[in-house]
Amino acid sequence: MASWIPIAETSDFSLQNLPYGIFSTDNSDPRIGVAIGEYVIDLKILAEEGVLGNLGSGGDTLKQSTLNAYAALGKDVHSRVRQTLQRLLEKDTQSGDALRDNQPLRDKAFVPLSNVRMHLPMVIGDYTDFFVGLHHAVTCAGLVKPGATIEQLCPCFYNLPIAYNGRASSVVVSETPLHRPNGQFPVDGKLVSGPCRKLDFEVEFACFIGRGNELGTSIEVDSAEDHIFGFVLMNDWSARDIQMYEATLMGPFNGKSFCTTVSPWIVTPEALESFRVAPKKTPRELPEYLVQKKEKSAYNIPIRATLGANGQRYRVADCNTNNVIFSFAQMLAHHTRGGCPLRTGDLIATGTLSGPERENAGCLLEQTRGGTEPYEMIAENSATGNVRRAYLEDNDVITFTARASGRGGNVGFGSCAGKILPAP
Amino acid sequence: MASWIPIAETSDFSLQNLPYGIFSTDNSDPRIGVAIGEYVIDLKILAEEGVLGNLGSGGDTLKQSTLNAYAALGKDVHSRVRQTLQRLLEKDTQSGDALRDNQPLRDKAFVPLSNVRMHLPMVIGDYTDFFVGLHHAVTCAGLVKPGATIEQLCPCFYNLPIAYNGRASSVVVSETPLHRPNGQFPVDGKLVSGPCRKLDFEVEFACFIGRGNELGTSIEVDSAEDHIFGFVLMNDWSARDIQMYEATLMGPFNGKSFCTTVSPWIVTPEALESFRVAPKKTPRELPEYLVQKKEKSAYNIPIRATLGANGQRYRVADCNTNNVIFSFAQMLAHHTRGGCPLRTGDLIATGTLSGPERENAGCLLEQTRGGTEPYEMIAENSATGNVRRAYLEDNDVITFTARASGRGGNVGFGSCAGKILPAP
Numbered sequence: 001m002a003s004w005i006p007i008a009e010t011s012d013f014s015l016q017n018l019p020y021g022i023f024s025t026d027n028s029d030p031r032i033g034v035a036i037g038e039y040v041i042d043l044k045i046l047a048e049e050g051v052l053g054n055l056g057s058g059g060d061t062l063k064q065s066t067l068n069a070y071a072a073l074g075k076d077v078h079s080r081v082r083q084t085l086q087r088l089l090e091k092d093t094q095s096g097d098a099l100r101d102n103q104p105l106r107d108k109a110f111v112p113l114s115n116v117r118m119h120l121p122m123v124i125g126d127y128t129d130f131f132v133g134l135h136h137a138v139t140c141a142g143l144v145k146p147g148a149t150i151e152q153l154c155p156c157f158y159n160l161p162i163a164y165n166g167r168a169s170s171v172v173v174s175e176t177p178l179h180r181p182n183g184q185f186p187v188d189g190k191l192v193s194g195p196c197r198k199l200d201f202e203v204e205f206a207c208f209i210g211r212g213n214e215l216g217t218s219i220e221v222d223s224a225e226d227h228i229f230g231f232v233l234m235n236d237w238s239a240r241d242i243q244m245y246e247a248t249l250m251g252p253f254n255g256k257s258f259c260t261t262v263s264p265w266i267v268t269p270e271a272l273e274s275f276r277v278a279p280k281k282t283p284r285e286l287p288e289y290l291v292q293k294k295e296k297s298a299y300n301i302p303i304r305a306t307l308g309a310n311g312q313r314y315r316v317a318d319c320n321t322n323n324v325i326f327s328f329a330q331m332l333a334h335h336t337r338g339g340c341p342l343r344t345g346d347l348i349a350t351g352t353l354s355g356p357e358r359e360n361a362g363c364l365l366e367q368t369r370g371g372t373e374p375y376e377m378i379a380e381n382s383a384t385g386n387v388r389r390a391y392l393e394d395n396d397v398i399t400f401t402a403r404a405s406g407r408g409g410n411v412g413f414g415s416c417a418g419k420i421l422p423a424p
Numbered sequence: 425m426a427s428w429i430p431i432a433e434t435s436d437f438s439l440q441n442l443p444y445g446i447f448s449t450d451n452s453d454p455r456i457g458v459a460i461g462e463y464v465i466d467l468k469i470l471a472e473e474g475v476l477g478n479l480g481s482g483g484d485t486l487k488q489s490t491l492n493a494y495a496a497l498g499k500d501v502h503s504r505v506r507q508t509l510q511r512l513l514e515k516d517t518q519s520g521d522a523l524r525d526n527q528p529l530r531d532k533a534f535v536p537l538s539n540v541r542m543h544l545p546m547v548i549g550d551y552t553d554f555f556v557g558l559h560h561a562v563t564c565a566g567l568v569k570p571g572a573t574i575e576q577l578c579p580c581f582y583n584l585p586i587a588y589n590g591r592a593s594s595v596v597v598s599e600t601p602l603h604r605p606n607g608q609f610p611v612d613g614k615l616v617s618g619p620c621r622k623l624d625f626e627v628e629f630a631c632f633i634g635r636g637n638e639l640g641t642s643i644e645v646d647s648a649e650d651h652i653f654g655f656v657l658m659n660d661w662s663a664r665d666i667q668m669y670e671a672t673l674m675g676p677f678n679g680k681s682f683c684t685t686v687s688p689w690i691v692t693p694e695a696l697e698s699f700r701v702a703p704k705k706t707p708r709e710l711p712e713y714l715v716q717k718k719e720k721s722a723y724n725i726p727i728r729a730t731l732g733a734n735g736q737r738y739r740v741a742d743c744n745t746n747n748v749i750f751s752f753a754q755m756l757a758h759h760t761r762g763g764c765p766l767r768t769g770d771l772i773a774t775g776t777l778s779g780p781e782r783e784n785a786g787c788l789l790e791q792t793r794g795g796t797e798p799y800e801m802i803a804e805n806s807a808t809g810n811v812r813r814a815y816l817e818d819n820d821v822i823t824f825t826a827r828a829s830g831r832g833g834n835v836g837f838g839s840c841a842g843k844i845l846p847a848p
Contacts, residue, residue, distance in 0.1 A: 126550075126593050131674055154673040159615060160608050164674040165589035165681070169550050169765045170639060179640040181762030184584050184711060191583060193711035196762075215594060215683065216603040216848060242762065249578040250555055250588035251675020257589070257764040259639065287608060287617035338605030338620075338666065339848065340681040341593045424640060424763065 001408050002091040004100050007037035012265075012403055012412020018085055019265035019413075020067055020230065023116040030065040030119045034085060035265055035414070038113050041085075045109045051098045053084050067122050067266065071210040071229040072344040075269075078210075078229070082270060118264035120173045121232075122208050122345040127166040127260070128335060129204070129236060129349045132326040134280045136352040139366045144244075158282040160290065161326040161334050163351075166236075167257035171347060174416045178259035180394060180423040183242035195423035198240035198371055199392040203305050203362035203400055205321045206234040206349035207328050208266055209342050216339040221292045224329035227342065230266035233303060233400045233416040234349050237261065240365055240391070262347070263400070263416035271411045275299050275404040280325045289337055290330050297327030301404045303353060305362070307377055308397030308419075312384050314377035316398070319353040319362045364391055394422045425832050426515040428524050431461040436689075436827055436836020442509055443689035443837075444491055444654065447540040454489040454543045458509060459689055459838070462537050465509075469533045475522045477508050491546050491690065495634040495653040496768040499693075502634075502653070506694060542688035544597045545656075546632050546769040551590040551684070552759060553628070553660060553773045556750040558704045560776040563790045568668075582706040584714065585750040585758050587775075590660075591681035595771060598840045602683035604818060604847040607666035619847035622664035622795055623816040627729050627786035627824055629745045630658040630773035631752050632690055633766045640763040645716045648753035651766065654690035657727060657824045657840035658773050661685065664789055664815070686771070687824070687840035695835045699723050699828040704749045713761055714754050721751030725828045727777060729786070731801055732821030732843075736808050738801035740822070743777040743786045788815055818846045 003015045013019065013035040023040050024030045033040035046052050047062040055062070058077055061070040070078075088099045099105060131137060137157060141150040150157045172178070184193050210229035213219050219227055236256060243255025276296035298321065305316040326334075331348060342348075354362040358375070361367035367375045371390040378386050392398070397419045403412035427439045437443065437459040447464050448454045457464035470476050471486040479486070482501055485494035494501075512523045523529060555561060561581060565574040574581045596602070608617050634653035637643050643651055660680060667679025700720035722745065729740040750758075755772060766772075778786040782799070785791035791799045795814040802810050816822070821843045827836035 126591055156608065156669050156672075160670065162670060162674050163677050165591055165677065167550055167589055167764055168592070169636075169767050169770070170763075172639065176639075179763050182642070182713075183762050184580065193713065215596065215600075216845075218606070218848070239762065245580050246584065246586060247675070248580075249675070250586050251671070251673070253587050253589065254758070254762045254764065257759075258762040289606075289617065334678070335681075338607050338663065338678045338682040339594075339603050340591055340678065343593050346593070421640075424642070 001086070003036065003089045004091050004093070005037050005039065005089060007409070011037050012410055012414055013037055014409025014411065015086060015089055016408030017267060017271045017411045018082060019267045019271070020121065021265045022066060022119040022121050024119065025111060025115055032062055032064065032067060032070065035113065036089065039110045040113055040116050042109045042111060049105060051088065052081055068345045071122065071208065074211055075226055078268065079270065082268065118173055120171065121264060121266050124168045124171055124345050124347050125343040127168040127171055127347040128163050129166045129351060130161050130163040130331050131351040132161045132324045132331065133351045133353050133362065134323055134325050135356050136354040136362060136366065139354065143365065143370045158284040158325065159286070161331045164251040166260060170257050171260045171262060173264050174261055174418070176261065177419045177421050178237060179421045181239050181242065181254065181258035182423055183239060183254050185241035185245040196239035196242055197391070199420065200238045200240050200364045201305065201392065201398045202236040202238055202352040203303055203317065203319045204234040204236050204349045204351060205231060205303070205353060206262065206347055207231050209344055209346040209348065212343040212346070213336055213341055215341045217336070218339065219332050219336045221290060221329050221333035224332040225269060227332055228269055228328060230268045231272065232266055233263040233402055233413050235261040235398060235400060235416055235418060236349065237418070238363065259418065261416055261418045263413050265414045267411060267413055272299055272404065274406045274408070275301055275411070277322050279327050280323065282325045289333055292327060292329050297329055298322050298324055301402050303400055303402040306399050307387065307389065308399060309387055309395070313380045314387050315380065316377055317359060317361050317367065319355055319360055321353060323353045323355055324350055364389065392420055394420055396420050425510070427460065427513045428515050428517070429461050429463065429513060431833065435461050436834055436838055437461055438833025438835065439510060439513055440832030441691060441695045441835045442506060443691045443695070444545065445689045446490060446543040446545050448543065449535060449539055456486055456488065456491060456494065459537065460513065463534045464537055464540055466533045466535060473529060475512065476505060492769045495546065495632065498635055499650055502692065503694065506692065542597055544595065545688060545690050548592045548595055548769050548771050549767040551592045551595055551771040552587050553590045553775060554585050554587040554755050555775040556585045556748045556755065557775045557777050557786065558747055558749050559780050560778040560786060560790065563778065567789065567794045582708040582749065583710070585755045588675040590684060594681050595684045595686060597688050598685055598842070600685065601843045601845050602661060603845045605663050605666065605678065605682035606847050607663060607678050609665035609669040620663035620666055621815070623844065624662045624664050624788045625729065625816065625822045626660040626662055626776040627727055627741065627743045628658040628660050628773045628775060629655060629777060630686065630771055631655050633768055633770040633772065636767040636770070637760055637765055639765045641760070642763065643756050643760045645714060645753050645757035648756040649693060651756055652693055652752060654692045655696065656690055657687040657826055657837050659685040659822060659824060659840055659842060660773065661842070662787070683842065685840055685842045687837050689838045691835060691837055696723055696828065698830045698832070699725060699835070701746050703751050704747065706749045713757055716751060716753050721753055722746050722748055725826050727824055727826040730823050731811065731813065732823060733811055733819070737804045738811050739804060740801055741783060741785050741791065743779055743784055745777060747777045747779055748774055788813065816844055818844055820844050
């Protein structure tokens with residue numbers, strides 16, 4: 001699918017993608033945009049000019065400063081807007097007058113990506129972090145308790161998608177710097193209070209909820225995908241020393257609540273349709289509420305993590321969204337099984353997406369065997385030396401990128417990046 | 425402190441109390457009110473009539489449908505409004521013209537409590553449930569693992585206030601019915617999927633945050649009380665079978681996310697000032713960030729739990745807010761120690777407030793030794809027989825009430841009640 005807008009082969013944002021985000025410029029307040037090539041299209045302006053067709057009672061939702069109201073309209077509306085945008089933007093558009101040949105409107109509605117500042121795309125009511133990565137779970141079990149299997153530590157692991165409630169207030173958009181957190185943890189058997197010494201990242205994939213459900217109702221697994229507005233990359237920054245000390249009874253708390261970073265562009269389910277794949281099989285028979293008819297319920301999207309340090313960039317890990325034993329649909333069905341309400345804007349993440357080998361480890365806890373075996377990270381510019389890390393250092397920048405490539409062009413996520421500042 | 429409004433000796437709402445809530449009537453949308461005697465005072469109307477004095481830029485906050493904007497103004501404003509209300513309402517008021525002798529305004533602004541419907545008082549961003557009840561922790565440790573101490577299960581228990589992130593979307597106001605949740609759990613060694621069989625309540629005390637803090641900053645323990653807008657009772661309904669099966673690695677999730685009930689009236693710190701008491705001592709030396717200068721940092725407020733069943737009311741337990749090893753100030757200091765932002769409207773709870781004896785157990789898990797020793801609950805009307813419970817049954821109503829009584833009159837919380845409906 002070609003567009004009259006120039007789209008480089010290396011661009012994440014093909015005509016097949018069209019992800020939503022919230023952007024602002026020096027001259028405009030935060031508003032809804034769609035990325036294509038090197039541009040953001042200002043949907044507020046297109047909606048005001050009436051070129052997006054009749055959205056009925058949802059017409060005003062595209063003029064707001066978050067995506068919540070628009071996401072709540074449901075997938076039929078999103079599908080219609082996507083088709084309209086593709087029709088307007090395709091190379092041989094029949095609707096050239098509306099946008100392509102309307103230079104004054106193009107001047108207003110197209111903003112170079114290099115000129116915009118991105119914001120958190122949705123107001124997040126609750127944020128849930130699942131733990132459905134197969135290799136991450138198996139490896140971490142052995143690290144937490146040498147010789148232990150994940151089923152010994154967590155008998156339900158293969159029977160249901162386990163999760164903890166994350167901290168919505170600490171979710172930030174990519175490029176927001178974070179401070180190394182202070183906390184309590186033992187060092188050589190002695191309890192200390194001070195800056196975290198085992199700061200880590202976690203490579204995750206997450207969805208934003210479009211339509212929610214009411215308290216006391218459940219979402220059926222086979223219709224659960226209708227509740228997903230779209231997907232982002234997520235870095236669940238983790239303070240391993242704080243986390244391991246605090247979490248034995250109630251799960252992660254301060255070890256995870258100092259910052260969680262998401263990529264700014266919400267990629268829609270429609271854009272990812274051709275990258276479907278089955279999740280990893282669980283070895284247990286599932287109860288009916290988790291049996292999903294659609295077999296290809298996960299996605300095959302490679303995610304790369306890199307480290308920026310000393311002015312260089314180093315390869316850290318290659319993960320994939322397919323390393324999960326449950327799909328998002330199964331996660332939503334389980335999340336609401338007891339009647340818990342999901343709301344528009346809720347953020348639901350997979351947990352760490354490690355693959356089977358050390359170079360596929362989605363966090364340093366795994367990659368460095370709990371910090372005991374520092375990992376050699378290879379410089380992208382081979383002229384510079386490599387770098388070793390046990391855990392993250394101040395001023396390190398961790399960046400995730402992800403791109404699925406198909407016949408329709410690249411469907412990429414932009415980047416999910418954060419720089420570590422010293423502890424306050 | 426006497427008022428010209430008749431206040432019964434059995435009323436929770438003396439002139440010393442003046443708690444805030446959100447109410448509506450058949451004729452009015454949700455709005456801010458203050459309870460006194462058998463009435464709600466409509467603060468929107470008082471603000472519009474200008475009898476509350478000049479609130480500066482905060483003047484419009486009392487005309488909103490939640491307490492968030494008002495709570496964010498900070499304690500100086502709240503203190504001024506409280507003083508103004510007490511001056512207007514005291515028996516020998518010098519400002520009789522403004523309200524007492526202004527019958528048309530009284531007719532508009534005073535609404536009988538029996539005519540109002542109460543709503544959730546604040547929009548809750550995040551909800552955090554701590555676990556700082558001494559007796560609850562000690563007893564539950566032995567139930568989860570016979571012979572185990574709480575420090576064996578949770579080495580940090582006495583060193584820091586532990587907590588898990590709760591589910592904000594499932595917090596409801598008193599009188600909202602709840603469904604018995606469905607879930608997965610083992611029964612006699614076999615995994616089943618269906619309605620919870622071990623449904624429980626938990627007696628808790630909670631605060632709503634007034635002013636928050638920014639990401640990457642911490643709240644100092646000695647100024648933390650300034651961030652508290654006020655207090656409510658809370659029932660952290662728990663599905664013990666679902667919880668015990670799912671929570672071994674990541675803490676409580678579906679076992680707690682089907683419903684959490686709060687009482688509708690937010691009692692202010694000023695109203696509770698004379699009921700201060702020291703928390704229980706922890707046996708460990710605390711790090712500096714948790715050392716609070718003010719010794720009387722907890723409260724002495726008895727909370728009673730009753731069961732409504734068969735048209736009767738039975739006494740279940742007598743707890744007290746003083747059964748904690750950490751104060752709210754210490755909880756907030758710890759919560760933000762790593763830089764986690766609190767926001768206006770966040771709900772922060774203590775965990776279960778059991779006392780030392782069986783009749784002080786704040787949940788059935790403790791009171792019935794994990795369901796193995798059903799508890800005989802005494803009818804308030806001695807003519808009817810008692811009732812026995814291992815766990816809760818469908819149509820049971822659990823109600824918490826709490827009242828501190830001092831020279832200034834009663835400072836009560838109204839009630840925190842919920843009725844259990846069958847599983848969907």
